[in-house]
Amino acid sequence: MDCDIFLVGLNHRTAGVDVRERFALVNHCDEEHWALPCAGAVSEAMILSTCNRVELLAAGTGDVSGQVLECWARARGAKADELRPYVYIHQNLEAVRHLFSVASSLDSMVLGEPQILGQLKNAYRKAVDSHATGVILNRLLHKAFSVAKRVRTETAVASSAVSISYAAVELAKRIFGDMHSHKALLVGAGEMAELAATHLLQAGIDEILVANRTFARGQELAEQFHGRAIPFEQLAGHLTEVDIIITSTGSPEPVIRARDIRAVLKARKNRPMFFIDIAVPRDIDPDVNGLDNVYLYDIDDLKEVVEENLANRRDEAAKATEIVNEEVEFFAHWLSSLDAQPTIVDLIQRGERAAQEELTRTLKRLGPLDDASREALETMANALVRKLNHDPIMFLKGDGMAREGAASRISTVRRIFNLDKNVCTCSGKN
Numbered sequence: 001m002d003c004d005i006f007l008v009g010l011n012h013r014t015a016g017v018d019v020r021e022r023f024a025l026v027n028h029c030d031e032e033h034w035a036l037p038c039a040g041a042v043s044e045a046m047i048l049s050t051c052n053r054v055e056l057l058a059a060g061t062g063d064v065s066g067q068v069l070e071c072w073a074r075a076r077g078a079k080a081d082e083l084r085p086y087v088y089i090h091q092n093l094e095a096v097r098h099l100f101s102v103a104s105s106l107d108s109m110v111l112g113e114p115q116i117l118g119q120l121k122n123a124y125r126k127a128v129d130s131h132a133t134g135v136i137l138n139r140l141l142h143k144a145f146s147v148a149k150r151v152r153t154e155t156a157v158a159s160s161a162v163s164i165s166y167a168a169v170e171l172a173k174r175i176f177g178d179m180h181s182h183k184a185l186l187v188g189a190g191e192m193a194e195l196a197a198t199h200l201l202q203a204g205i206d207e208i209l210v211a212n213r214t215f216a217r218g219q220e221l222a223e224q225f226h227g228r229a230i231p232f233e234q235l236a237g238h239l240t241e242v243d244i245i246i247t248s249t250g251s252p253e254p255v256i257r258a259r260d261i262r263a264v265l266k267a268r269k270n271r272p273m274f275f276i277d278i279a280v281p282r283d284i285d286p287d288v289n290g291l292d293n294v295y296l297y298d299i300d301d302l303k304e305v306v307e308e309n310l311a312n313r314r315d316e317a318a319k320a321t322e323i324v325n326e327e328v329e330f331f332a333h334w335l336s337s338l339d340a341q342p343t344i345v346d347l348i349q350r351g352e353r354a355a356q357e358e359l360t361r362t363l364k365r366l367g368p369l370d371d372a373s374r375e376a377l378e379t380m381a382n383a384l385v386r387k388l389n390h391d392p393i394m395f396l397k398g399d400g401m402a403r404e405g406a407a408s409r410i411s412t413v414r415r416i417f418n419l420d421k422n423v424c425t426c427s428g429k430n
Contacts, residue, residue, distance in 0.1 A: 046124060151320045176272075247276070340409070396409055
């Protein structure tokens with residue numbers, strides 16, 4: 001392979017949100033506005049731009065990283081020197097390793113989050129549509145997707161709740177099991193409630209009700225998630241029809257009290273109720289937890305769940321990193337085979353020429369032969385060429401060896417078999 005792989009990027013660790021916003025390329029990733037032309041040093045390219053990272057992947061020869069920086073800065077009306085202090089640059093196998101880690105969500109702000117893989121697939125699709133990818137990046141991206149799948153299949157790096165809203169819904173699932181036959185009520189319509197609604201829908205909840213002091217905002221959130229808004233003043237009257245209540249208001253006093261829930265439980269014939277209070281100050285009277293068939297969790301309970309799960313994810317991340325390292329080695333072997341491919345072709349052609357020369361001489365000496373005998377000799381000659389080439393080809397492919405040794409192996413084979421001469425000198429005399 002005559003080209004190198006480079007990954008040039010910045011993320012939440014290297015740059016603040018103001019810098020990430022300034023150099024974002026969200027609107028420079030389609031065919032019409034493609035920010036990284038495949039010209040000059042760059043032969044293949046892909047652009048990933050999210051709220052937490054901007055990364056440009058390129059394959060080419062020469063000053064690839066310099067050209068990437070220039071194009072990136074120019075697309076944002078800046079100079080490369082303004083961008084350079086915030087970026088990291090990975091080359092060849094380190095670029096491959098970083099990409100596999102990103103795809104597997106090992107480099108995300110929230111370890112194991114699932115969104116990045118979808119974002120990476122979308123970025124790749126846009127690069128393909130812009131005719132910016134080729135043999136190297138196509139193989140690399142498809143491998144990155146399979147690595148991410150393997151990490152999620154063989155580890156639990158993404159299996160535990162690591163946000164308050166997600167943890168709340170996971171706890172509800174433990175209590176009720178199948179969520180399809182249950183209803184939920186969101187008290188409050190802020191960001192926490194919106195996230196909870198998202199996770200409830202993903203869990204398969206039957207219906208979501210929203211109660212908010214400002215009815216219009218509650219209605220807006222309910223419509224967003226195909227739910228139903230109820231007036232805040234009628235909150236108590238609707239508690240009998242819901243199984244899960246998640247509260248996140250800014251009220252200085254509890255909005256749900258134990259005395260209200262006693263009557264609700266009687267009307268529900270003591271069917272279980274699950275309360276999640278993620279407000280500070282608390283929205284639900286702590287005495288509610290003393291009632292039978294009621295499960296009440298506050299934000300401190302959920303934080304313990306989140307911290308425990310983050311620790312579990314970190315343990316699983318070590319296993320995921322081993323998978324990434326193993327897959328990097330597999331990809332390195334494939335790259336080595338690309339490096340060796342021209343020499344393999346030369347080696348095969350050399351053998352075929354020699355076999356054909358010797359076969360022609362032999363047939364002349366033998367005189368007239370029937371078709372079956374001629375075919376048998378040709379088959380034997382071709383089989384000998386394949387067998388004699390097998391070991392040097394395996395040596396060139398470097399199974400079990402790092403890509404860095406490919407140049408030495410190729411040079412050795414070319415010298416031994418005299419592949420850089422125009423005339424094949426391997427045939428014998430009559």
